Amino acid sequence: METLPLRVRIARKQSIAQDTWLFELRRENGELPAFDAGSHIAVQTPAGQVRRYSLSNAPFERSHYAIAVKREPRGQGGSLSLTDQTREGDWLSISAPQNYFPLATAARRSLLIAGGIGITPLLSMARHLQAAGHPFRLVYLTRAPGQTAFLDDCTRSPMAAHTVLHHTYGDPRRAFDLAALLAERGQDEHLYCCGSRRLMQAVRTAASHWPAGTLHFEDFGSAQPTHESDRPYTVRLARSGLTVEVRPGITMLAALREAGIDAPSSCESGTCGACRTRVLAGQAEHRDFILDEDEQERDVIICVSRAQGPELVLDL
Numbered sequence: 001m002e003t004l005p006l007r008v009r010i011a012r013k014q015s016i017a018q019d020t021w022l023f024e025l026r027r028e029n030g031e032l033p034a035f036d037a038g039s040h041i042a043v044q045t046p047a048g049q050v051r052r053y054s055l056s057n058a059p060f061e062r063s064h065y066a067i068a069v070k071r072e073p074r075g076q077g078g079s080l081s082l083t084d085q086t087r088e089g090d091w092l093s094i095s096a097p098q099n100y101f102p103l104a105t106a107a108r109r110s111l112l113i114a115g116g117i118g119i120t121p122l123l124s125m126a127r128h129l130q131a132a133g134h135p136f137r138l139v140y141l142t143r144a145p146g147q148t149a150f151l152d153d154c155t156r157s158p159m160a161a162h163t164v165l166h167h168t169y170g171d172p173r174r175a176f177d178l179a180a181l182l183a184e185r186g187q188d189e190h191l192y193c194c195g196s197r198r199l200m201q202a203v204r205t206a207a208s209h210w211p212a213g214t215l216h217f218e219d220f221g222s223a224q225p226t227h228e229s230d231r232p233y234t235v236r237l238a239r240s241g242l243t244v245e246v247r248p249g250i251t252m253l254a255a256l257r258e259a260g261i262d263a264p265s266s267c268e269s270g271t272c273g274a275c276r277t278r279v280l281a282g283q284a285e286h287r288d289f290i291l292d293e294d295e296q297e298r299d300v301i302i303c304v305s306r307a308q309g310p311e312l313v314l315d316l
């Protein structure tokens with residue numbers, strides 16, 4: 001099991017939207033480790049699961065970490081444990097922040113597109129960009145005001161001047177016009193998107209004419225990397241000579257872990273790139289949001305992608 005080195009107290013636990021709670025985490029004494037906008041931490045729930053949450057506060061705030069947890073009754077229990085089994089004053093074990101969704105240093109302006117609870121890393125980015133005086137736009141798409149986390153933060157000055165807030169009220173005819181938004185790209189503008197897989201697919205399609213390297217995605221673990229129709233296959237590890245079977249229903253990453261192989265990972269949803277691995281032979285079936293066509297010839301994202309044929313040989 002992952003060992004989480006930091007102990008923090010839940011200094012504040014507050015409902016901020018339907019089924020969504022803000023957790024403010026503090027150390028007993030002193031500052032917390034520094035982080036950049038887009039970072040996440042791993043949190044051990046009272047029930048023992050480890051879940052990753054993006055930090056939503058500004059990176060210059062060192063006194064606390066702020067995360068938002070959406071209660072998912074049909075999830076695997078991690079969010080239920082955090083929302084239902086904790087109170088202010090309780091202690092949690094967390095990791096130091098990691099960042100696989102950073103702001104690009106080359107960007108002169110930033111377009112942030114958030115869907116639902118995907119607002120969390122983008123709000124931290126917006127806070128950083130606001131404080132630094134860098135141009136940015138925040139487009140925040142939710143179903144209705146009551147389901148909009150951080151509504152006040154986004155609609156109050158000074159953030160309001162940068163924010164477009166759009167609600168669909170569950171009506172597909174009210175879908176936001178992404179094609180119009182993304183038709184024109186500002187000079188040296190980079191796009192950051194966090195939300196459902198469906199939103200990210202729509203954004204990727206609407207921004208397909210943007211240059212490679214200017215699109216950045218984080219899907220907050222909403223991807224479904226396995227399907228019932230998946231076929232089994234074998235992964236051969238060229239460096240160690242090991243062979244690992246990948247059954248239907250589990251990912252390549254999970255199969256490697258079961259075999260005792262410690263492969264790096266973070267989002268485990270095909271968006272951060274932490275588990276990117278070189279393919280030496282065989283054809284991958286790509287299910288990630290990172291690799292472009294050239295990169296798909298060489299690499300595979302092992303937390304979500306699979307093999308097309310009976311075997312994949314990896315540079316591990």
Ligand code: FES
Nearest residue numbers: 266268272273303
């Ligand atoms: S762990 Fe993030 S892409 Fe695989």
